[in-house]
Amino acid sequence: MALLMVTLVKEHGLQYLLAATLLTGVLQIAAGYLKLGSLMRFVSRSVVTGFVNALAILIFMAQLPELTNVTWQVYAMTAAGLGIIYLFPLIPVVGKLVPSPLLCIVILTAVAITMGIDIRTVGDMGELPDTLPIFLWPEVPLNLETLAIIFPYSAGLAVVGLLESMMTAAIVDDLTDTSSDRNRECKGQGIANIGAGLMGGMAGCAMIGQSII
Numbered sequence: 001m002a003l004l005m006v007t008l009v010k011e012h013g014l015q016y017l018l019a020a021t022l023l024t025g026v027l028q029i030a031a032g033y034l035k036l037g038s039l040m041r042f043v044s045r046s047v048v049t050g051f052v053n054a055l056a057i058l059i060f061m062a063q064l065p066e067l068t069n070v071t072w073q074v075y076a077m078t079a080a081g082l083g084i085i086y087l088f089p090l091i092p093v094v095g096k097l098v099p100s101p102l103l104c105i106v107i108l109t110a111v112a113i114t115m116g117i118d119i120r121t122v123g124d125m126g127e128l129p130d131t132l133p134i135f136l137w138p139e140v141p142l143n144l145e146t147l148a149i150i151f152p153y154s155a156g157l158a159v160v161g162l163l164e165s166m167m168t169a170a171i172v173d174d175l176t177d178t179s180s181d182r183n184r185e186c187k188g189q190g191i192a193n194i195g196a197g198l199m200g201g202m203a204g205c206a207m208i209g210q211s212i213i
Contacts (some may be wrong), residue, residue, distance in 0.1 A: 001160050008153045017151055018138035021197035023147075023154035028162060028190030037182030040166050051167045066120060073117045081108055135198045161193075162186055 010018050031037065067078065076139060081104045088100040122128070140146050162185070169180045 001157055001164075004153060004156045004160065008149035009142065009151070012149060015140050017196050019106055019140045020150040020154045020157065021148065021193050023150055024157045024161070025190040025192070025197060027158040028193065029187050030190075031162060032183045032186030032188075032190065035183050037162070037166060037184075037186045040170065040182050043163075043167065043170075048167045048170050051164075052171050055168075060143075070120065071118055074119050076119070077112070077119060084108075087089045102125075102182055130199070138197070158190075163187060165189060 005017055005020075044191060067074065070087075084104040085100045085109060088103060089095040094199070166182050166185060169182065169185060172178075173180055
């Protein structure tokens with residue numbers, strides 16, 4: 001999705017991305033009411049598997065720089081985290097009550113803070129905002145010219161965003177033996193993007209990290 005955004009921001013600026021985000025949300029809500037989410041049943045199993053494997057590879061590659069040229073404490077914490085995630089579920093009864101990834105985050109965070117371990121955190125990657133986002137309307141002209149500029153980007157973002165989350169939902173459905181409402185997902189994602197667009201600077205984050213409802 002970031003690849004779809006970069007050209008728009010480069011040529012027209014961030015305000016047009018915010019406007020495109022709002023239109024993306026509208027298109028996704030419309031897709032939900034038109035029951036387009038039901039079309040996911042025509043996506044083959046091989047496509048879904050390929051998507052998930054590609055996503056896993058991308059996540060793995062993105063984490064590799066965080067495991068190179070670091071202190072031994074980082075490797076120890078990584079090993080401890082993997083141990084908690086994969087071994088805790090093996091404990092009878094208790095292992096099924098608490099999600100092991102959540103437990104891993106809580107335990108390792110507490111250990112890092114209390115022991116003052118020197119490890120890289122998200123805060124080291126850049127300054128984090130210390131205020132709540134404010135709602136605003138994108139400062140772009142409301143005319144057909146603006147619509148012609150943002151519509152192709154919005155349509156692409158809407159399709160990619162929905163396919164991404166619905167294919168992920170398909171995998172989750174298989175793992176949990178449940179059935180999610182794909183059309184509700186379309187609407188929920190659209191509402192999230194409209195809210196993100198109105199929050200200005202948070203739009204880019206929300207477009208990448210779509211919320212699944």
